[in-house]
Amino acid sequence: MSARLEAGDAAPDFTLPDDTGKDVTLSDLRGRKVIVYFYPAAMTPGCTKQACDFSESLDSLAADGYTVLGISPDAPAKLARFREKDALTLTLLSDADKGVMTAWGAFGEKKLYGKVVQGVIRSTVVLDEQGTVTHAWYNVKATGHVAKLRRDLGLEGASR
Template sequence: MTDRVILEPGQPAPDFALPDQDGVTRKLADYRGEKVVLFVYPQAMTPACTTEACEFQESSAPLAAAGYRVLGLSRDAVERLRRFADRDALEYPLLSDPDTAVHVAYGAFGEKNSYGRIVEGVIRSTFVIDEAGKIEHALYNVKATGHVARVLKLLGVAAA
């Protein structure tokens, strides 16, 4: 069993520089001065991940109005992320982390229970990062359905 990082409020968010669905390198440092909602999902174009990603898209305007930028993170290749963004009209950056280095730094990769079996994989998680680059909320093992509504409520943002 590997020790998994668990981020806590007030800790610095691990920095990253990853390509998005357009091949543009996105660095967490580029978002200093803004609040970020970083959601980690297992795989693009799967039913649960599509539900979650589309709910974040539907909520991106109210989140933006409240000062939050949405970023998605998965192990998918840039090309698959481009297809996902095109297929589902996702307008926020989808970050590609195929070697899982950023997943591990955030504690969003490790052992999990999948249908009664212990497997190693992506742990669906969401991180709210403040303007100074510190963790405000770290939500691990979240369910795709209804999760975005929970995030909006937690942040005091009215749904669209």
């Protein structure tokens, strides 16, 4: 596992396919603040809750200058079903080989039901307009995370 990112680090660039198969490149978003969050699997209860929370907050986050990218190891076709099933409005990206997750410290050893396993570490990283990390949280809880994120970023209307 790569070291976890910290405030002040330059975010590793990436190009990943979205749920339609179109490539999204992080460096193309320079000039905007970006929230990148990593989640283990589409259409599971915790990941669905978190994705719905981000979708419901997307307009207010965009008004505060943020673009949100959700990244999982799921294939684009599964991400498309996830978007359709839950009416998600955020950008969902596929990191099938987990290379981006590894580079960002969001893949590696974690505890699952008391056992140590290799897997996706639910994480959120916030970047400034130049692509520099301003905040990084690892092992976050799916439920309530977006509200906590908004509070930690000092955004108005922290709940949504």
